[in-house]
Amino acid sequence: MTAGQALLRPEATCRSCGHQGLEVFLSLGNMPLPDAFVHPDDLSQPDARYPLDVAFCSRCCLVQLVGDVPAERMFVENYLYFSSYSDQLLQHSRQHALELIEQRGLGSRSLVVEVASNDGYLLRNFAEQGIPAVGVDPAPGPAAAAREIGIETIQEFFGRDLASRLVSERGHSDVVIANNVMAHVPDLNDFVGGMAALVAKDGVITVENPYVRRLIDENQFDTIYHEHVCYYSCTSVAHLVEQHGLHLNDVRAFPGLHGGTLRWYLSKSPGRSARLEELLREEHNCGLNTIDYYIEFGGRIEQLRHELLNLLHGLQRDGHKVAAYGAAAKGTVMLNYVGIGADLLEFVVDRNVHKHGRFVPGVRVPIAGPERLLIDRPNYTLLLAWNFAKEIVRQQQDYLRRGGRFVIPIPKPTVLEHEPAYD
Numbered sequence: 001m002t003a004g005q006a007l008l009r010p011e012a013t014c015r016s017c018g019h020q021g022l023e024v025f026l027s028l029g030n031m032p033l034p035d036a037f038v039h040p041d042d043l044s045q046p047d048a049r050y051p052l053d054v055a056f057c058s059r060c061c062l063v064q065l066v067g068d069v070p071a072e073r074m075f076v077e078n079y080l081y082f083s084s085y086s087d088q089l090l091q092h093s094r095q096h097a098l099e100l101i102e103q104r105g106l107g108s109r110s111l112v113v114e115v116a117s118n119d120g121y122l123l124r125n126f127a128e129q130g131i132p133a134v135g136v137d138p139a140p141g142p143a144a145a146a147r148e149i150g151i152e153t154i155q156e157f158f159g160r161d162l163a164s165r166l167v168s169e170r171g172h173s174d175v176v177i178a179n180n181v182m183a184h185v186p187d188l189n190d191f192v193g194g195m196a197a198l199v200a201k202d203g204v205i206t207v208e209n210p211y212v213r214r215l216i217d218e219n220q221f222d223t224i225y226h227e228h229v230c231y232y233s234c235t236s237v238a239h240l241v242e243q244h245g246l247h248l249n250d251v252r253a254f255p256g257l258h259g260g261t262l263r264w265y266l267s268k269s270p271g272r273s274a275r276l277e278e279l280l281r282e283e284h285n286c287g288l289n290t291i292d293y294y295i296e297f298g299g300r301i302e303q304l305r306h307e308l309l310n311l312l313h314g315l316q317r318d319g320h321k322v323a324a325y326g327a328a329a330k331g332t333v334m335l336n337y338v339g340i341g342a343d344l345l346e347f348v349v350d351r352n353v354h355k356h357g358r359f360v361p362g363v364r365v366p367i368a369g370p371e372r373l374l375i376d377r378p379n380y381t382l383l384l385a386w387n388f389a390k391e392i393v394r395q396q397q398d399y400l401r402r403g404g405r406f407v408i409p410i411p412k413p414t415v416l417e418h419e420p421a422y423d
């Protein structure tokens with residue numbers, strides 16, 4: 001498709017409201033599964049690739065991918081993401097738990113259920129205070145890690161079935177938490193219907209997800225990948241949850257988390273906060289409810305691709321060695337979409353030891369530990385994990401002192417001379 005227009009897909013049905021006829025405004029091409037880091041033994045096998053087309057629903061304003069990848073492929077195989085690897089996320093989660101405990105008066109007779117509980121990084125804060133907490137996560141590695149620290153974890157996908165079993169075994173839940181998961185769910189209505197069935201009448205559901213407005217306004221196209229099937233605004237969340245007898249009542253913004261995260265508060269009784277009303281008005285005023293807003297974005301991303309490629313080719317022509325930091329899904333998308341391969345990059349470093357020795361899918365760049373920045377001293381390091389820019393730059397003072405420089409790819413490719421502006 002060409003930049004500057006949207007492509008109507010008459011057969012594509014909205015995952016939220018069922019409207020037929022979604023409008024595709026960005027196509028990232030045939031992309032390998034971004035978390036499928038390649039083992040050296042599998043280098044002779046081609047990567048499985050799936051199209052990555054992003055569309056807008058003109059009825060409920062939900063931004064979503066067209067087409068599905070089998071869920072089992074994405075979450076179980078090669079699932080190497082452990083939440084506890086980010087200090088910032090640990091701190092954010094602890095704060096969230098402590099606030100809920102205080103505001104909801106949680107105690108030993110309460111029940112907290114977290115969907116996509118990963119390695120128990122959030123629930124441990126409840127368990128620590130004797131508050132019953134149950135995790136749900138289909139990924140075997142993180143679920144086992146959670147059990148090891150004493151967090152009861154059900155290794156399944158969440159939906160209406162599991163919710164009704166939980167209710168009959170444990171009763172309704174005072175708090176249901178779903179962080180960074182609602183974007184991943186192919187059957188959205190089964191998922192939200194499950195949360196609605198699980199939460200107590202006077203309970204609360206908190207849902208955190210990256211904010212689609214930040215994605216668009218800051219050109220964060222690399223957060224678009226197969227695992228993220230939906231991209232939410234307050235407008236689209238309100239529409240979605242109302243179909244299940246829930247009300248979107250409040251919102252909190254965390255601009256520094258995952259490139260801009262919102263936390264939505266849902267309950268069974270209505271009562272919108274002034275903060276939420278304000279944000280809904282802003283969404284209307286900035287045009288986020290219209291296709292034009294997204295078409296412009298598609299054009300900007302095409303331009304960014306050319307700029308970044310020119311910058312890296314220029315550095316290489318000047319004899320500089322270039323590496324990258326952050327072997328995560330968004331790094332895979334950035335490298336594959338822009339076309340940055342082993343011809344331009346020496347290696348990608350990442351703190352997660354489970355990824356060392358593997359290769360970035362598609363472009364097949366090797367992954368190593370961060371110490372390689374000091375050993376090999378690449379002149380420039382492309383910061384693929386820009387959402388952790390501050391944390392990484394702080395940890396890499398030695399690299400900077402020895403003359404190394406970071407390149408930030410978005411919102412516009414820039415060589416970083418000082419502390420990053422993200423916070």
Ligand SMILES: [Zn+2]
Binds near residue numbers: 018019058
């Ligand atoms: Zn819709």
